[in-house]
Amino acid sequence: MFDRLSFPQPWLSWVLFLTWQILSDGVSGGSVVLGLILAWLIPQLTHGFWPERPGFVKPWRMPAYILRVLKDIVVASFSVAWLILSPRSPRPAFISYPLKLEHPLAISILASTISLTPGTVSADISDDNKTLLIHALDATSDQEVIDAIHNSYEKPLMEMFQ
Amino acid sequence: MSLPLVVLLPFLGAIAAPLFAQGGRTAIAIASSVPALIALAALFPHWSVLAAGGTVLHSYEWLPALGLSFSFRLDGLALLFALLILVIGLLVILYSHYYLKAHENVAKFYSLLLCFKGSMLGIVLSGNLLLMLIFWELTSLTSFLLISFWTHKQDARRGARMALAITGGGGLALLAGILLIGNIVGSFELDDVLAAGDQIKAHAMYPVALTLVLLGAFTKSAQFPFHFWLPHAMQAPTPISAYLHSATMVKAGIFLMARLYPALAGTEQWFYMVSFTGMATLLLGAYIAMFKHDLKGLLAYSTVSHLGLITLLLGMGTQLAAVAAIFHVINHATFKASLFMAAGIIDHETGTRDMRRINGLWRYMPHTATLAMVAAASMGGVPLLNGFLSKEMFFAESLQLNLPGLWAWVPPIIATLAGIFAVAYSARFIHDVFFNGKPVDLPKFPPHEPPRYMKIPVEILVFACIMVGVFPTISVGPLLYSAASATLGGNVPDYELAVIHGFNLPLLMSFMAFFGGLLMYSQRQRFFDFHARFKEIDEKAVFEALVSKFVNLANRFTGWLENGSLQRYAMLLVVSVIAVTVIPLINNGFYIGENGLSAIDWPTGIAAGVLMVSALATAVWHRERFYALVLLSVVGLVVALTFARFSAPDLAMTQLSVEVVTIVLLMLALYYMPSWTPMESSKTQRIRDILIALVAGTGMTVITLAMLTQPFSSISAFFLENSKPGGGGTNVVNVILVDFRGFDTLGEITVLAIASLGIYAMLKNTALTPPPGDGLGHAWTRDHYPLMLKQIARPMLPLALMVSAYIFLRGHNQPGGGFIAGLITSVALILQYIASGMIWTQDRIPFRYHNVIGLGLLFATIAGAGSLASATPS
Amino acid sequence: MLVSAIVLLVLASDGSYRIYAFGNWQPPFGIVLVLDRLAALMLVLTAVLGLFCHIYASGGADKGNRQFHTLFLFQLTGLNIAFLTGDLFNLFVAFEVLLIASYGLLMHGGGTARTVPGLHYVTLNLVGSALFLIGIGIIYSVTGTLNMADLAVKIPQVTGNNLNLVKAGGMMLLVVFGLKAAILPLCFWLPKAYARATAPVAALFAVMTKVGIYAIVRVFPLIFGEGAGELANLGMDWLFPLALITLGMGVIGALGADSLKTLVAWQVIISVGTLLAPIALGSVAGLSAALFYLVSTTWTVAGLFLVSELVTSQRGLAGDSIVTAPKMRHRTFLSVLFLIGAVAAGGLPPLSGFFGKLMILQSVEPGVEMAWLWGVLLVGSFLTLIAYSRAGSIVFWWNVDGHQETPEPMNNRVSISTGILTCLTMLIVVLAGPISDYTRATAEQLHDNRGYINILQTPVHVPQSPLVEESN
Amino acid sequence: MELLFALVIGALTASGVYLLLRARTFPVIMGITLLSYGVNLFLFATGRLATGQQPVIGTSASYADPLPQALVLTAIVIGFAMTAFLVVLSLRNLADNENDHVDGQREETPPHRNKNGR
Amino acid sequence: MITTALYLTIGMVTLATLLNVYRLIKGPDEPDRVLAIDTLYINAIALIILLGITLGTRMYLESALLIAVMGFVSTVAMAKYLKRGSVIE
Amino acid sequence: MSLFAEYAISALLLFGGGFTLVGAIGLARLPDFYTRLHGPTKATTVGVGAIMFSSVIYFSSVDQGIDFSEVLITVFLFMTAPVSANMLAKAAMHIGVETVKDTEGGPWHQ
Ligand code: NA
């Protein structure tokens, strides 16, 4: 069951190795050795559960994307706070968002991003992975929301994955 | 050694008898006779000692702490009874050989008979009261099996059970009596007890002890009001009846009274209890015997009556009366045994025992008839037969009782009256059976004389009757003297065994009885008509009805208490705890110890409030199950926070993991269960439960408060000091778990493992039907495995494994450890199941489990394996 | 296991205490196993019982469940730990081990009849476990220790308000042990659960109630014994009347039983009452008598369970119901065994039950207690006699015409194990002297807790052989 | 603080006992769970309440009593095993009796929940 | 300053907890309750972290991590139960 | 501890606490389930994230070097919050939880 000294998912192994260093109290010889062992062993065990590779084409764009999302999260949190605290009752809406992305992981990331950024939550994804149902807390117009999402997040993701 | 041998031999024979079953009936009969012959031979050499008034004692220690020893003691009284048992026993065996039919279980018969004989010998030869009691109960038991020998007969079964209940129950009273006597005397040895008569009679417990002992004796000897079992014991094969009711079983009670005569007799209590019981029995038995149409029934009630007579004699308390009693024991045994055997022959030859059908047998079996008529005459007290002699002594003694005023007339009148009845029923036995016209519709016709050898036992017994009747001094004189001497503790009065003592009052009474009896018999139809006006009670049916009433009552009572309601059982448990702790807790009150209360910080206060509210809300809204489950998980979460708040990180983590797995498990269960609990308890019951719950809660509050505020020191200082040097870890909790108290942890893992096994075994046979939709009537959504969840679940597993590894490795020094690590892995696997389903996931893990809930097992196994791994380094 | 248990019995019979300290930690800090006369007696009792039940089970009752033997052995393991441990919390763990194994065993063999009694059994015992923990907690919170010897030292020193706490805690323990022992009013879970369990399991369970009694005998004389000052003889004034009522209830249940197994199950409750009454009186003689009776009744009841099962298997549709039915196979063999069992259980001479009862009767000092105990015990015996004679004569003797649909004949393992277990009562009679000497010495040892306390001073050492063995 | 803790344990016990006395398996299991939470907290509290004194050598000046913590850990694990068994047993009861009544009574299955039925 | 901020923060989080419980009890639908308990889990993480800062120990970080993991799994399981009845199928 | 660190820690704490509270207020007072979903998903997650960061800075500045364990937790929370929200929304749509009156569009029927 173990392929000798192979790393079936190098990405995963890297992440695991780094995580181990974070968890251990500081980087030391022991933690590096243990981290290596775990980075090799765990993917061997879980390979079956996660056989498909994350189909990144341009992985280096990921950090920029994450930073952008983080910024949006923080900035937009204030607007949600405002919405929540203001006496005015919001005007919620369900919006069907036509997906251009095809890769399931990419869709998931997009949906997550939408949920984390203010005012919108991904409520559902259609069975054929073509439409995303978004609940907006306070929507002025559907199209505005769709465009904003497409431009800010879906486009960069499409670049990364296709 | 010879005395124990005498008792032991029949038991050995009982074991051996079935072995001879192969050799045929004769072989068994012979084999069964051998023990008695040897026993007789073994007793013979002791005669010289006994004749000189001595006793033979063979004693071996057994259970000194109980006062129980293998003491065997032979004196005149014991010898007399032993001889009766052995000799009549031999005759019965001979008789049985011809009586039993070919297809019957002869081995069982002889085996039981020998057991019974051994037990009887045990009673009479015991030199220790407890030992005697053991044999006493054994006779109850073996007679039960003998009476029910024909197990297919309902009457036999019922009669046997009734006999067992009465005699066995009496045995229990006797046990209590003997224990009391033993307490008074300080020993159960017969010699000590007999020597301590004055001490016993002076003791405050004497009346109780006497009553209990007499209960034993009266039940066994079928004294009124316990007489009713005896006639129903007639369901036994006739040889058994002959044996049990002439010489043995029923005589055991008589023997007991005679045996303990020096220790218990001679007081007013004794006199009133024994003599009045005897008198009542004497009269009642004689009266009923007259109306019995069943040959054996007549004999049975006559037995009851004669037993009453003996008891009355013993109760009179005079020495001569006691001698008469002993004498009558011998006489009754001989004539009654022969009568039973004769009755058996008649039954055997005619196929019935109904005297209304059996008539004029003289024509068909003159030999048997002669024998039976002689024996019956003896029973009726005809001169020149042994029955006459003891009856004369009885009449004489009845005149000697110094009762005040008119009461002095009572005993002689009753004696005469009983005599009249006795003559009447004896006459009936003779006339109604052997003469009185022709037989009516006999099942077997015509009857013949029985086989030659079947008559021999009867002949021997009848011969004995005549011998004793004519030559009393020569035939039984020495034996009677020896027995009477043993009974009376050596003070034998002057008495004369003569056929005729001259014309005196007793003789007059005998004449009155004789002619009165004949007169009564001649007018029998009037008496029968008179008697027929009373409804005859079948005691067996009454007893049976009583027992089944009791059984039904017990059944209903049990069913009412043990009603199968867990609610009730749980309530009883909780209420029991409350009941036994309420006094200390009320004494404790709302107590705050010397450490006092510490300040509350308000986040903790609010968390506590949340916990309390969620807990109570769980109870309040429990009928909406999912809601209650959510509330329960809040409780679990806050409990974990509480552990964290009060310095127990390990506990917090364990609690969290266990809680989530539990909730998932409960949800799995809830899928199959109704999502809603119906209202079932009544309002009263709910209020009751609320009260119980509140009291329980208050109790725990009071305890906790008192406990938390008391100063305290524990053995834990040792753990804190030795954890690092001795246990090699800084996390003291984990060091305790794997080292100081590693054995607990081993047990805990074992529990997990067994639970998994049990769950697995149970699930194999469980077929659950999943409901088609939720409680609102929605069908389940088609969407099994949502995309986002699937995507996030994938990386979760490797990450969780790593966290597990981390938590596991640091456990010895930091919070964490194997169990938590195992649970994290389990939870990560649960996530895979939720996200991607059973089949997908199972294809990817090396174990196989067949059922949904088998997962619980999986989690437990993983957690157990985790903690096992962490426990082994110790 | 029987061999090792007997070796331990021989070791213990010299009256010494042998301890095994896990991890070589000096008590009271580590967990110790303590072997004394009582522990050895219980081990032998259980080992013998376990052996024959296991042989019986291997004659076919273990079919269809590979876990059976594992659970069976775990059950024995739990029992053995319970008898040996010298630590209160470890006793809890041992209880849990044997309970969880018993849950599994109880459900063994499937069938819907077992589910509900099993559910009741498990639920009540879970509450019992909770109570056990509370009791332990209270006692720890006052004394700061869990080792029983150490507790025996510390409990007499408790003063002031803590007395109330310890009383409450001790009483909770008594309730827990009472629940396991099935004392009234905590006994109603038992009859159905036992009556419906597979025979070897029910037979093994004969010792389960004895664990509760063992725990009472172990913990209470030691910790709340004569020397416990204000806490001396805690709870015993409750125990005595309850024991007698339990005895009475058992008798009524037995009388009203409609099947042999139910009858025997109520016999278990009768035994519990019979055992606890003299124990509650607290004398050496009473304790000794109870221990003697305990050995006798455990084996006898177990034997009767096996007999009842054999009757069920040979009697077609009627099973073990006390109703008339066509004649069963092997009637003679089975009826003789039943007779022996019934005589022993009913306490009639000449079998061991009688001697046990005799000792119990003799152990009471004259007084009110004596009147009650004698009265209830003797009247109870009388009614039991009626119950057994009625049941036996109906089941074995009252045959209606008809043909038994040829049941499978018994195999040797089943019949031999049942026979031997039932006849052990005779062995007890033969060895009554030595056994009563042993129980007497055991009772004396229990009564004088100084020896037990001394194990705190015993320097720990590694014994030559391990004390617990988990194989049969 | 002690009073608060005592009240918490009291509330857990009371709720647990009330649920224990219900007639269906599910509430009974929840009741036992609540009861065991209460018992675990109680057992934990026998070492008295300590703030910031986790018994890890070197992390604090004084330490909470570690023994009750160890005991509670054992108790939690055992309780988990027992609860799991009870859950499965109650499912078995459901399968056998088509009903989740604790006494296995074969009654009609309870009506399905409706919005107004609470 | 940190102390003051800490107290204020603890106060806010505790208040948030109370609001969560309000929603939990109020409902009105099951998803509301699950949402409330999900939020409660996250607040619990905050409380644990704040406790750690107050006590100056990192001993409780793993507890926080565990709450995060367990909270997520239990939320997901509950949501799945509401949708599918069977959490694991 | 540097003053900067103190300011940063305090600010982050207050920011975090504030957002946690805001999320809870949203949960408590918004009109329907779908709107209530927004508060916890974003505000609370952000709030707790901020508190974690303050913890990282606090412990890094008081003693034993840098330890990023809290970051792991935060990342985990950010990864899982949307999934939880998604699952809950799906459940709500399945059950047919009602929307507030003036909602545009409607949930999908499951
Ligand atoms: Na443990």
Ligand code: NA
């Ligand atoms: Na979440």
